[in-house]
Amino acid sequence: MLDILPINAFTYSAQPYIIAGPCSAESEQQLLTTAEALAAFGVSVFRAGLWKPRTRPGTFGGVGSDGLAWMKEVKRRTHMRVATEVACPEHVEQALSAGIDILWIGARTTANPFAVQEIADALRGYDIPVMVKNPVNPDIDLWIGAMQRLNLAGIRRIAAVHRGFSLYSRSTYRNDPQWHIPIELRRRYPSLPIFCDPSHIGGRRALIQSLAQQALDLRFDGLMVECHISPETAKSDAAQQITPDELDGILSRLTLRSDAPAGDEMLHDLRRQIDALDTALLELLSKRMEISKEIGIYKKQHNMPVLQTERYNEIIARLVSRCADAGLDPDFIKKIFEIIHAHSVDNQLKL
Ligand code: PEP
Ligand code: MN
Numbered sequence: 001m002l003d004i005l006p007i008n009a010f011t012y013s014a015q016p017y018i019i020a021g022p023c024s025a026e027s028e029q030q031l032l033t034t035a036e037a038l039a040a041f042g043v044s045v046f047r048a049g050l051w052k053p054r055t056r057p058g059t060f061g062g063v064g065s066d067g068l069a070w071m072k073e074v075k076r077r078t079h080m081r082v083a084t085e086v087a088c089p090e091h092v093e094q095a096l097s098a099g100i101d102i103l104w105i106g107a108r109t110t111a112n113p114f115a116v117q118e119i120a121d122a123l124r125g126y127d128i129p130v131m132v133k134n135p136v137n138p139d140i141d142l143w144i145g146a147m148q149r150l151n152l153a154g155i156r157r158i159a160a161v162h163r164g165f166s167l168y169s170r171s172t173y174r175n176d177p178q179w180h181i182p183i184e185l186r187r188r189y190p191s192l193p194i195f196c197d198p199s200h201i202g203g204r205r206a207l208i209q210s211l212a213q214q215a216l217d218l219r220f221d222g223l224m225v226e227c228h229i230s231p232e233t234a235k236s237d238a239a240q241q242i243t244p245d246e247l248d249g250i251l252s253r254l255t256l257r258s259d260a261p262a263g264d265e266m267l268h269d270l271r272r273q274i275d276a277l278d279t280a281l282l283e284l285l286s287k288r289m290e291i292s293k294e295i296g297i298y299k300k301q302h303n304m305p306v307l308q309t310e311r312y313n314e315i316i317a318r319l320v321s322r323c324a325d326a327g328l329d330p331d332f333i334k335k336i337f338e339i340i341h342a343h344s345v346d347n348q349l350k351l
Contacts, residue, residue: 002144002189003151004158016256017195017222019083019131020247021047022229023237024060025067031074034229037244039078041251045102046071046080047224051091052236053108060235068098075099083131087115089122096126104131105146107163107200111135116146120153129157131195131224138165138178140185147192159193160185161224162215164201172283174203174240177211179218179280183273186219199226199240208242209250214279216254217272225250288340289347296348306348312341 020038025031025048035046048071052062071082083102086092087109095103103123109115110133123130130150135142147158162182164175182194196215198208212223228234231241242250299306316337323330 002147002158002192004156004189004192016216016220016254017045017193018043018251019045019047019195019222019224020227020244021083022049022234023199023226023241024049024052024235025063025070026235027063028070028073030229031067031070032077034227034244035074035078035080037229038227038247039080041244041248043247044080045083046074046078047083047104047226048074049085049236051085051087053085053087053106054236065094065098068094068100072099075101085109086119089118092119092122096128102129102131104161105133107133107136110146111137111139111142113142113145113149116149120149120155123150123155124153126155127157128155129159130155131159131161133161133163133197134165134181136166136175138176138181140181143181143185144188159195159221161195161197162201162220163197163224169287171287173201173207175201177201177214177280179214179276182220183218193221195222195224196220197224199224199237199242203240205231205240205242205246208240209253212250213254214276216256218276219269219273285340289344292344293347293351296344296351299348300351306345315341 020043022030022034031048038046048067050062050067050071051064052060054061067084071084074080075082081101083104084095084100085106086095086103087106092103105116105119109119132143132146132150135146143160147160150158160182162177164173164177165181167176182196185192186194196212198211198215202208202211208225212225215223225247226237226241227244227247228238228241229243231238231243234241296306298304316334319333319337320330323333
């Protein structure tokens with residue numbers, strides 16, 4: 001259960017709701033020039049990370065509380081609302097006393113219920129919007145659990161931010177979108193605003209336009225995009241940041257959905273969802289074929305026959321046993337996997 005205020009209580013102004021700003025605050029000048037450029041085309045929330053959760057030590061850890069005064073100046077000059085990431089009660093206290101308007105909880109923090117609970121306790125008695133990024137691992141309950149902890153502490157303006165999920169293997173994306181997870185979140189909590197962060201999903205500037213479009217096609221409520229006045233020189237996430245001008249261009253090329261789908265619009269909307277899921281299926285199939293090729297190379301090097309009948313039976317039996325729970329017809333699944341398997345065998349024979 002999530003007790004959230006209706007969608008437009010999350011300081012809504014425009015559709016889609018745009019949050020933009022640098023991955024990290026680096027200097028007052030950098031913040032002000034970026035923010036002024038963003039404000040010029042109507043971005044309503046300015047984001048900047050002050051305390052940066054870095055995967056590896058020895059990388060830029062953020063300017064910390066020194067940046068709070070710069071955020072105040074951004075507010076004063078541009079009238080945008082300002083948002084930053086908090087990961088512990090000290091960050092919450094400092095952000096609240098500096099007048100930060102919106103907080104967010106980062107992916108690494110959402111994955112830790114102890115940390116989320118401490119943040120929730122520090123927020124008790126305050127009325128501030130909080131955005132919760134998905135945990136790094138694809139666990140919808142952990143994501144929901146973090147929002148519930150905030151909710152139980154009295155926070156009712158909550159939004160989810162989908163930023164993709166870590167994978168061990170390399171893929172097109174920095175963080176795999178796994179769109180079915182935010183889609184399921186929307187199904188369970190229809191009034192929860194869900195924003196997409198195409199910057200952290202893509203990890204590369206070139207992917208932002210198409211990811212942003214997919215997010216809108218899937219009825220996301222807004223976007224959080226990393227913008228830097230000089231992306232190549234950024235101290236964190238340089239490859240995925242874009243200039244404010246580039247963001248302006250991306251936004252103007254997006255096809256917006258109308259607010260209240262009816263009749264044909266509803267059909268188009270469902271079809272767009274199907275298109276996004278089909279793209280995801282295609283990507284999964286391509287990944288599966290790559291791995292099957294690696295297996296083929298291994299078999300060849302070890303002088304093993306390509307066809308391993310018991311392995312094929314094992315694959316089918318495992319999938320069929322899951323069909324009932326997944327609401328799928330086992331004959332349909334068998335047919336699909338026969339084709340997939342036959343194609344894999346074919347590819348391995350050609351090696
Ligand atoms: C960020 O928004 O800069 C950030 C660190 O994101 P995430 O928590 O999604 O990795
Ligand atoms: Mn970042």
